Structure formats: structure tokens, C-alpha cells
Amino acid sequence: MQIDSSLRNNPIGIFDSGIGGLTVAKVIKEILPKEHIVYYGDTARLPYGNKSKETIIKFAKEDIDFLLKFNVKVIVSACFTVSSNAISELRNFYKIPIIDMIEPSINILKNLKEKKIGIIGTIATIESGSFQKYVPKGIKVFQKACPLFVPIVEEGFFNHPIGILAASEYLEEFKKEGVKTIILGCTHYPLMKDTIKNVLGDVKFIEPGYEAGIFLKKLLEKNNALSENEGKFEIYLSDIPRKMNEILNIFMGDRIKYTIKKSTD
Amino acid sequence: MQIDSSLRNNPIGIFDSGIGGLTVAKVIKEILPKEHIVYYGDTARLPYGNKSKETIIKFAKEDIDFLLKFNVKVIVSACFTVSSNAISELRNFYKIPIIDMIEPSINILKNLKEKKIGIIGTIATIESGSFQKYVPKGIKVFQKACPLFVPIVEEGFFNHPIGILAASEYLEEFKKEGVKTIILGCTHYPLMKDTIKNVLGDVKFIEPGYEAGIFLKKLLEKNNALSENEGKFEIYLSDIPRKMNEILNIFMGDRIKYTIKKSTD
Numbered sequence: 001m002q003i004d005s006s007l008r009n010n011p012i013g014i015f016d017s018g019i020g021g022l023t024v025a026k027v028i029k030e031i032l033p034k035e036h037i038v039y040y041g042d043t044a045r046l047p048y049g050n051k052s053k054e055t056i057i058k059f060a061k062e063d064i065d066f067l068l069k070f071n072v073k074v075i076v077s078a079c080f081t082v083s084s085n086a087i088s089e090l091r092n093f094y095k096i097p098i099i100d101m102i103e104p105s106i107n108i109l110k111n112l113k114e115k116k117i118g119i120i121g122t123i124a125t126i127e128s129g130s131f132q133k134y135v136p137k138g139i140k141v142f143q144k145a146c147p148l149f150v151p152i153v154e155e156g157f158f159n160h161p162i163g164i165l166a167a168s169e170y171l172e173e174f175k176k177e178g179v180k181t182i183i184l185g186c187t188h189y190p191l192m193k194d195t196i197k198n199v200l201g202d203v204k205f206i207e208p209g210y211e212a213g214i215f216l217k218k219l220l221e222k223n224n225a226l227s228e229n230e231g232k233f234e235i236y237l238s239d240i241p242r243k244m245n246e247i248l249n250i251f252m253g254d255r256i257k258y259t260i261k262k263s264t265d
Numbered sequence: 266m267q268i269d270s271s272l273r274n275n276p277i278g279i280f281d282s283g284i285g286g287l288t289v290a291k292v293i294k295e296i297l298p299k300e301h302i303v304y305y306g307d308t309a310r311l312p313y314g315n316k317s318k319e320t321i322i323k324f325a326k327e328d329i330d331f332l333l334k335f336n337v338k339v340i341v342s343a344c345f346t347v348s349s350n351a352i353s354e355l356r357n358f359y360k361i362p363i364i365d366m367i368e369p370s371i372n373i374l375k376n377l378k379e380k381k382i383g384i385i386g387t388i389a390t391i392e393s394g395s396f397q398k399y400v401p402k403g404i405k406v407f408q409k410a411c412p413l414f415v416p417i418v419e420e421g422f423f424n425h426p427i428g429i430l431a432a433s434e435y436l437e438e439f440k441k442e443g444v445k446t447i448i449l450g451c452t453h454y455p456l457m458k459d460t461i462k463n464v465l466g467d468v469k470f471i472e473p474g475y476e477a478g479i480f481l482k483k484l485l486e487k488n489n490a491l492s493e494n495e496g497k498f499e500i501y502l503s504d505i506p507r508k509m510n511e512i513l514n515i516f517m518g519d520r521i522k523y524t525i526k527k528s529t530d
Contacts, residue, residue: 044320045310050506055309123507148427151416162413162434165427239320242388 001097003073003223011036011231012216013067014076017059018046019241020150020187021078022251024101024209028076029233029256031213032220036231038070040263044239047150048081049122049186056124057086064094066236066263073225074099076212080121080186084128097219101208102130104215105183108206109134114181118174119143121185122150131183142179146170146186153188154247163195171199180204191250233258266362268338268488276301276496277481278332279341282324283311284506285415285452286343287516289366289474293341294498294521296478297485301496303335305528309504312415313346314387314451321389322351329359331501331528338490339364341477345386345451349393362484366473367395369480370448373471374399379446383439384408386450387415396448407444411435411451418453419512428460436464445469456515498523 012032014025018041025039042048042063048056060082064075075098077083077090083100090098109131117139119131126145135141148166157163168175174182183206184190190207197203220226233256240262241247252258277297279290283306290304307313307328313321325347329340340363342348342355348365355363374396382404384396391410400406413431422428433440439447448471449455455472462468485491498521505527506512517523 044316050508051309051504052506055504127507147420148413148416148422151413155412157413157434160434162427162430165430169422169425169427239316241315241317242392243315 001099001219003097003219003225005224007071007073008225009036009227009229010071010073011038012074012076013038013040013064013070013072014078015040015042015060015063015067016078016187017041017048017081018043019154019237019247019251022235022248023187023190024076024078024212025233026252026256027210028213028216031217032226034227034229034231036227036229037233038067038072039233039235040066041235041237043237043241047122048079049124049147049150051124053085056082057089060086060090061093064090064098068096072096074216074219076216077101078187078209080208081124084125084130099212099216099219101212104211105131105206105208106134108211110136112136112139112181114139116140116142116177116179116181118171118179118182119185120146120149120170120182120189123147125185131185142174142177144170144173149186149192150188153191153250156246156250158191158195163192164198167192167195167199171196175200181206183208235260236263237261238263266484268362268484268490270489272336272338273490274301274492274494275336275338276303277339277341278303278305278335278337279343280305280307280325280328280332281343281452282306282313282346283308284419284502284512284516287500288452288455289341289343289477290498291517291521292475293478293481296482297491299492299494299496301492301494302498303332303337304498304500305331306500306502308502308506312387313344314389314412314415316389318350321347322354325351325355326358329355329363333361337361339481339484341481342366343452343474345473346389349390349395364477364481364484366477369476370396370471370473371399373476375401377401377404377446379404381405381407381442381444381446383436383444383447384450385411385435385447385454388412390450396450407439407442409435409438414451414457415453418456418515421511421515423456423460428457429463432457432460432464436461440465446471448473500525501528503528
């Protein structure tokens with residue numbers, strides 16, 4: 001992947017099916033505070049996780065087309081469903097480098113020392129097998145789609161009996177098998193970490209969003225493409241959801257300043 | 266509302282943001298077995314319940330435009346969010362009669378004998394106050410948006426500890442206040458009836474989908490527009506979701522025969 005160094009002060013474009021990718025955008029901003037972030041969340045059409053591959057590709061292209069209007073220097077697909085189902089089609093279609101949510105974690109996966117690993121995500125991500133295929137043979141993989149985790153996080157029920165009960169239900173096999181390392185294969189899941197620990201005890205998490213931030217930092221350094229300015233954090237959404245402030249507060253907290261606009265205004 | 270009697274053997278068009286409206290379509294087919302049903306579910310863009318009014322109107326128009334291609338004699342908005350947020354705009358825009366999920370229950374609401382009534386639905390439906398405004402003064406109204414009920418139903422967790430815990434959480438005030446009559450203001454909620462009874466004891470449900478079916482039957486009779494043929498049940502979806510068969514089985518059971526197609530094929 002190559003980034004044109006003359007674009008160094010241009011934004012990083014990050015997209016997701018909705019608000020969830022802000023966990024990725026936020027960690028990227030923490031790792032690279034000088035970068036100008038333009039985030040696009042397709043809230044009008046979320047979730048992508050149970051849609052067909054064909055529809056996922058179509059929507060992802062529209063998301064990228066929106067970001068390209070900002071002359072971004074690199075694109076980050078913060079959406080695990082897109083990263084798992086559409087990334088090769090997108091890379092064949094666009095010249096701009098596209099960072100996904102899988103590749104930055106491959107080295108960690110290939111060098112796993114554990115005997116067992118758990119992978120959780122949306123149905124589409126789990127069915128794609130996109131993390132599993134990098135886990136060395138000999139390591140036993142347990143996978144589970146956890147569709148309720150996203151609405152539970154958005155309802156603010158992650159540290160709540162409903163969150164704990166859903167985690168107990170979905171992670172029953174992980175518990176029985178003593179799985180102690182888990183890949184959080186969905187944007188919302190970092191917010192479920194405490195709940196998962198509540199159910200499984202002390203577990204180690206692999207967070208692909210964080211790994212993507214580290215990967216991006218190295219890529220920008222290598223290409224002499226780090227921003228020299230103090231960058232903004234702009235959020236564009238295809239629809240302004242009800243209870244937006246409550247949801248944004250769950251995902252962004254109050255440490256990072258940002259602006260928010262409807263993409264069609 | 267007038268239906269052209271020469272169109273009597275044309276289909277009834279029913280739309281919803283997704284699969285949920287099939288609870289309405291199914292009850293209409295049970296009440297009117299000879300009618301030809303064309304159902305359109307906008308699964309590519311569901312849910313509508315947390316979207317803005319502007320987006321809801323735009324999507325509903327696209328749903329209706331799809332159904333008009335089948336020369337339907339009447340439209341049913343099975344979507345409570347659309348019925349609560351967009352119906353007057355749609356009726357101003359289209360000539361065809363549009364049955365919504367509110368109006369057919371107005372008589373029941375106006376003649377309520379209970380002292381207390383509970384209304385549950387999506388955030389958009391509850392915020393719209395569309396049921397509440399027909400409840401006579403003197404009857405105390407308790408309203409609660411229950412966003413987790415939809416994903417819980419679609420996960421098949423309605424008769425399950427997660428469904429019960431979510432119902433206990435959302436309906437805590439109903440229980441404390443002894444609410445014994447509840448309007449099920451969302452397509453998915455008829456599937457939560459047993460779970461709600463588990464939490465609240467013996468309650469009476471007002472089911473707007475069923476009331477809409479009775480309303481439609483009377484309207485067709487009055488206009489001499491009842492179908493004379495044995496009608497099909499056609500389902501069109503803007504996206505074929507993962508686990509479609511499991512989800513269809515939850516909503517349709519196996520008594521009614523139907524066909525299913527992607528709307529863009």
C-alpha cells in the first residue's frame with residue numbers, strides 16, 4: 001500500500017455502516033492525534049451485518065465515493081462486515097489504499113501461542129471466516145455470531161443484566177471450553193469487554209480496530225505522509241438517528257472534540 | 266377511502282421496513298384468504314424505527330412506488346414507524362388508498378373502559394404519540410419504547426430468559442402501575458405476547474395489525490372490491506437476509522404458502 005506524501009495534510013477517510021465504527025475512528029485519533037479524520041456512517045441503512053454480499057459491496061462503494069469528495073489520502077473500512085465480505089472487490093475497484101479490519105491483525109493471529117481462540121462478530125463476519133483463516137493449524141477456533149450485542153450496546157445495556165445474560169448465552173461454549181483469548185470482530189464489541197469478562201473471567205482481547213490504528217500509523221510514517229497540522233474530527237451520517245446524543249456519548253465519550261453533520265445537507 | 270371495484274382481482278400491496286410486517290400480512294391473509302397479497306419488505310435498509318422523519322418519508326415513497334408496479338388496488342403500510350411518522354405526507358402524495366396501523370384501532374381506543382393503558386413500540390412510534398392522542402382523557406397512558414424486542418424476536422429469543430429479562434426491564438413501570446391492557450405498536454411485538462404475559466400476568470392486547478385486517482375487509486366489502494380468485498402470497502425483499510429461512514419460519518409458520526423474491530431481480 002502506498003500513500004502519496006504530497007497528500008499528507010489531507011484527511012483520513014473512515015467509514016462504517018453506522019455509529020459503531022467510531023470506536024475505530026476514536027482509537028485512530030488517539031494514536032494519531034494530528035490527523036484530520038472524516039468519518040462517514042451510513043446510519044440510514046445500517047446494519048450491514050445481515051445483508052447479502054452483493055448489497056454490502058454496493059453500499060460500501062457509495063460510502064467510499066462519499067469520502068473521496070474530501071480528497072482523503074487513505075480509506076479505513078471500520079466496518080467488519082465490509083472488511084470480511086467486500087474488501088477485495090473494493091481494492092480492485094479503487095486506486096486509493098483501503099485499510100480493513102482484518103489484515104492489521106494477521107501477524108498477531110499467525111503468532112498466537114494459545115491453544116484455543118474465540119472469534120465473535122456479526123453473522124456475515126463469522127460466516128466469511130475472515131479471521132479464522134489466519135489462525136495456525138493446531139489452534140482450536142471457536143466462533144460465535146452475537147447479533148444482540150450491537151442493539152444491547154446502543155441501548156446502553158452493556159453493563160447490565162441483559163448484556164450479561166446475552167453474553168452468557170452466546171459465550172456458553174467459550175466458557176465450557178475455557179477460551180481465554182477473544183477476537184472482538186465487530187465495531188461495537190470493545191464496549192462489551194467488561195461484560196464478557198464478567199461472564200468468562202479474565203480473558204485477553206484482540207482488538208482489530210486498535211491494530212488497524214497501529215498499522216495505519218506505520219503506513220503513514222513509511223510513506224512520509226503523517227499530517228503536520230492539528231486535525232479536526234468530522235462525523236457525517238446518512239441519517240441523524242433518534243437519541244443521537246446518548247449514542248454518541250456511548251461511543252465517543254467527552255475527551256475528543258468533534259463536529260457532526262448529515263451527509264446530504 | 267374508495268377502492269375502484271373494477272380492480273377487485275388486483276393485489277393488495279403491503280409494505281414494511283423489513284420482515285416484521287409479515288405478522289400483518291399473515292393476519293390479513295387469514296381474514297381475507299382469497300386476496301392476492303404482494304408484500305414488499307425493505308430489508309436492505311431496515312430498521313426505520315430510529316431514522317429521521319425525512320428519511321422515513323423518502324423510503325416509504327420508494328416502497329409504495331415498488332408496489333404500484335403490481336397495479337395494487339389498495340396499499341397497507343404495515344410499518345408502525347411509517348404509519349406514525351409519514352402517513353399524511355403519503356396520502357397527500359398518492360391517490361391510492363393507504364391503510365395504516367393507527368386508524369383501524371381508533372374506535373377501540375376511543376371506547377376504552379380501562380383506567381390505564383400501556384403503549385409499546387419503536388422510539389419513532391412512541392415519540393410520535395400517534396396512538397396516545399386517541400385515548401380519551403381520564404385514562405392514564407404509559408408509553409415505553411422497547412428497541413431490543415425486534416432483535417430479540419429475530420434471534421428467536423422471545424420465549425427465552427433474554428426476552429423475559431428485556432420485557433421485565435422495559436415493562437417495569439407497567440407492572441408497578443398494574444397496566445393490564447397493552448397496545449402492541451410494532452409489527453414484531455405479537456410474537457412477544459407470551460413473554461409479556463410471563464412478566465405482567467394476564468393482560469389484554471390490542472393488536473393494530475389484526476384491526477387493520479378487519480378494517481380492510483369492511484372497506485373491500487363496502488366498495489364491492491373483494492377478490493373473486495384464489496390469491497397468491499408473494500413476498501419481495503430489497504435484500505435477502507442471512508438466516509432468511511429461520512426468520513421467515515418465525516414470522517410465517519407453515520400454514521400459509523408463499524413465494525419469495527429479491528425485489529431487484
